[in-house]
Amino acid sequence: WRKDILQEELKLIGQYGLRNKHELWRHKTMLSKTRGIARSLIGKTPEERAKMENELLARLKKVGILEETAVLDNVLDLSIEDLLERRLQTIVFRKGLTRTIFQSRQLITHGHVNIGNRRVTVPGYIVSKEEENQVMYSSQSTLVDPAHPLRQALTIVAKQPEIRPPPRGRRGGR
Numbered sequence: 269w270r271k272d273i274l275q276e277e278l279k280l281i282g283q284y285g286l287r288n289k290h291e292l293w294r295h296k297t298m299l300s301k302t303r304g305i306a307r308s309l310i311g312k313t314p315e316e317r318a319k320m321e322n323e324l325l326a327r328l329k330k331v332g333i334l335e336e337t338a339v340l341d342n343v344l345d346l347s348i349e350d351l352l353e354r355r356l357q358t359i360v361f362r363k364g365l366t367r368t369i370f371q372s373r374q375l376i377t378h379g380h381v382n383i384g385n386r387r388v389t390v391p392g393y394i395v396s397k398e399e400e401n402q403v404m405y406s407s408q409s410t411l412v413d414p415a416h417p418l419r420q421a422l423t424i425v426a427k428q429p430e431i432r433p434p435p436r437g438r439r440g441g442r
Contacts, residue, residue, distance in 0.1 A: 280348065305320075356392070358372075365405065379409070
């Protein structure tokens with residue numbers, strides 16, 4: 269057992285609200301395959317790799333994992349966090365539609381989130397750059413109403429600054 273790897277995986281699961289390690293491993297495999305393709309293309313002559321390189325870069329740019337100015341070497345620099353940031357669950361949370369990453373997973377699986385006119389119930393759905401600004405509450409959802417308690421709680425949390433208690437001594441006395 270590798271304690272450092274187990275702790276890193278557990279941290280990613282908590283940070284991105286994954287259900288289990290199988291979800292994390294699925295994304296790691298996807299990243300590994302993409303990086304493997306990039307490594308194999310680097311070894312080929314420019315004539316052989318031109319078409320496949322353009323297809324790979326176009327796909328990663330469309331999804332939003334790479335910037336528009338990226339080259340093949342940037343694919344090798346990708347991390348698992350780059351891929352996890354493109355999940356629907358993460359984007360719903362980052363857009364401020366939910367208070368926590370776990371709540372975003374629940375709302376997605378219960379059908380409260382749409383991408384455009386499509387209801388998507390898969391938290392692991394990889395959102396492209398074009399779809400990112402179309403992520404919203406479903407029109408059939410009760411969350412569309414601005415008076416919904418969840419929406420009210422989101423606006424209250426956004427308005428209030430974080431209040432921290434004063435630091436205590438090392439011994440924790442009164």
